[in-house]
Amino acid sequence: MSVLSLATPRARGLMILTAHPEGCRVLAERQIERARDAFPEPLAAAEGKTALILGSTTFGYGSSIAIALKEAGFAKIIGVGYETPPAFRDEKIAMAPAGWYLTEALHQAYPEQRTYFGDAFSDETRDRVIDDLQAAGERIDLLVYSVAAPRRSHLEETWTSALKVVGDPLDVIGLDFKSGEHTEVHLDPASDLEIEHTRRVMGGDDLALWTNALLYADRANPGLKVAPLSYIGPDFEPLRRIYWDGALGGAKKHIDATTRSLNARLEKRIGGSAFTCMNPAVVTGASVAIPAMLKYIADYLAVVDSGIGDYDDPLAVGIGFANALYGEAKDPGQGEPWRQMLDDEGRLRLDGHELVAETQVAIRDLWNSAKSGPVTALTARGHELFRTEFMRLYGWEVPGVDYEAETDFAPPLGDKQGVVHLLE
Ligand SMILES: NC(=O)c1ccc[n+]([C@@H]2O[C@H](COP(=O)([O-])OP(=O)(O)OC[C@H]3O[C@@H](n4cnc5c(N)ncnc54)[C@H](O)[C@@H]3O)[C@@H](O)[C@H]2O)c1
Numbered sequence: 149m150s151v152l153s154l155a156t157p158r159a160r161g162l163m164i165l166t167a168h169p170e171g172c173r174v175l176a177e178r179q180i181e182r183a184r185d186a187f188p189e190p191l192a193a194a195e196g197k198t199a200l201i202l203g204s205t206t207f208g209y210g211s212s213i214a215i216a217l218k219e220a221g222f223a224k225i226i227g228v229g230y231e232t233p234p235a236f237r238d239e240k241i242a243m244a245p246a247g248w249y250l251t252e253a254l255h256q257a258y259p260e261q262r263t264y265f266g267d268a269f270s271d272e273t274r275d276r277v278i279d280d281l282q283a284a285g286e287r288i289d290l291l292v293y294s295v296a297a298p299r300r301s302h303l304e305e306t307w308t309s310a311l312k313v314v315g316d317p318l319d320v321i322g323l324d325f326k327s328g329e330h331t332e333v334h335l336d337p338a339s340d341l342e343i344e345h346t347r348r349v350m351g352g353d354d355l356a357l358w359t360n361a362l363l364y365a366d367r368a369n370p371g372l373k374v375a376p377l378s379y380i381g382p383d384f385e386p387l388r389r390i391y392w393d394g395a396l397g398g399a400k401k402h403i404d405a406t407t408r409s410l411n412a413r414l415e416k417r418i419g420g421s422a423f424t425c426m427n428p429a430v431v432t433g434a435s436v437a438i439p440a441m442l443k444y445i446a447d448y449l450a451v452v453d454s455g456i457g458d459y460d461d462p463l464a465v466g467i468g469f470a471n472a473l474y475g476e477a478k479d480p481g482q483g484e485p486w487r488q489m490l491d492d493e494g495r496l497r498l499d500g501h502e503l504v505a506e507t508q509v510a511i512r513d514l515w516n517s518a519k520s521g522p523v524t525a526l527t528a529r530g531h532e533l534f535r536t537e538f539m540r541l542y543g544w545e546v547p548g549v550d551y552e553a554e555t556d557f558a559p560p561l562g563d564k565q566g567v568v569h570l571l572e
Pocket residue numbers: 202203204205206207208209210228229230231247266267268269293294295296297298377378379426427428429430431432433434435
């Protein structure tokens with residue numbers, strides 16, 4: 149065992165440089181318990197199935213969906229995520245990221261799980277996953293695309309996404325993570341090239357490559373479901389401009405278009421389906437990278453804390469996802485429940501709570517009255533709630549964890565534990 153005592157995190161603004169191994173393990177175990185409570189009995193339609201989840205390794209949507217599916221009755225989860233091991237350089241220790249310790253906890257709970265630490269965008273990773281499926285005689289029932297990345301390399305080209313608006317520049321009031329004060333945020337418009345780069349990173353190209361690889365290699369079971377995750381958010385002008393009508397939204401619209409064409413092909417070839425999942429805004433590593441999203445989510449948390457509406461964290465959404473896909477239909481004549489949850493564009497809506505009118509009116513009141521500088525008590529409360537959720541993504545501030553105690557920061561996580569390393 150390699151142990152050390154790590155009482156406080158090293159951080160640079162929103163970059164938490166050290167994860168807490170024990171905190172991550174305890175949090176993962178609590179999530180597993182929560183999902184177990186949500187599914188006291190397996191869902192008949194989920195039993196024995198296998199999911200491939202791309203982007204499964206952080207405390208975000210991928211791992212939450214993995215836990216929910218497993219507790220709902222899935223036989224096996226195969227995950228892919230970008231995680232690097234702990235390292236020793238000279239006398240210094242570079243801790244592994246939180247995803248390493250979360251993955252360790254998941255493999256402890258689910259020994260049949262397989263995880264690839266690799267670049268999901270690379271042919272090498274995709275080929276290896278497909279080869280292993282072939283060698284093991286496994287087929288996939290559900291592909292979840294939950295990758296969130298700042299850049300993508302493919303065929304010797306590298307693209308970088310731009311978190312910018314389209315058209316005129318935008319000035320809004322954001323919330324500073326460190327000071328907890330309101331600050332002015334200026335968003336530049338993306339150039340056509342930046343919009344295209346963003347589409348190449350976060351659009352549907354890679355989703356299509358993975359789906360086609362499963363089909364061509366005959367690794368898809370009949371009825372394969374393909375579910376990429378997306379966000380649209382409320383019809384509230386500044387937020388729309390930042391996300392759905394911005395460069396990132398352009399990429400997400402490309403996901404929609406790709407998914408529609410995959411759906412037609414899957415239906416015809418194997419009776420399968422593809423549908424985008426519109427998930428709600430939650431605190432994850434990916435959402436905080438988006439300008440002013442911290443302010444929006446902090447306000448959302450504050451509003452719910454004040455007694456208005458509901459906030460679904462990633463695990464609650466994961467449980468809802470499993471129920472939508474594999475739960476019992478209210479009216480069996482109408483088919484699987486998710487089919488009744490599609491919007492006019494054929495997208496599965498899991499963002500109902502976020503979009504409740506009363507909740508949105510309260511968030512807007514906070515947003516519209518914000519001025520640069522110190523914040524109101526309600527916004528301060530939202531900031532505190534956000535900060536706690538955010539620290540937990542790295543295993544910090546988890547109730548019941550003794551942060552003075554020694555913790556194993558380099559647990560074995562290799563072939564024996566079902567983890568394949570492709571990044572070394
Ligand atoms: N966070 C939100 O508020 C929100 C809301 C709706 C939809 N979504 C969508 O959900 C999806 C997942 O986002 P999240 O918020 O859970 O983010 P996250 O940062 O927690 O998870 C991203 C995952 O992608 C993996 N990843 C990144 N680059 C990779 C690479 N090159 N190769 C392999 N894996 C890689 C990471 O290891 C991680 O497992 C995204 O598509 C995002 O747009 C997020």
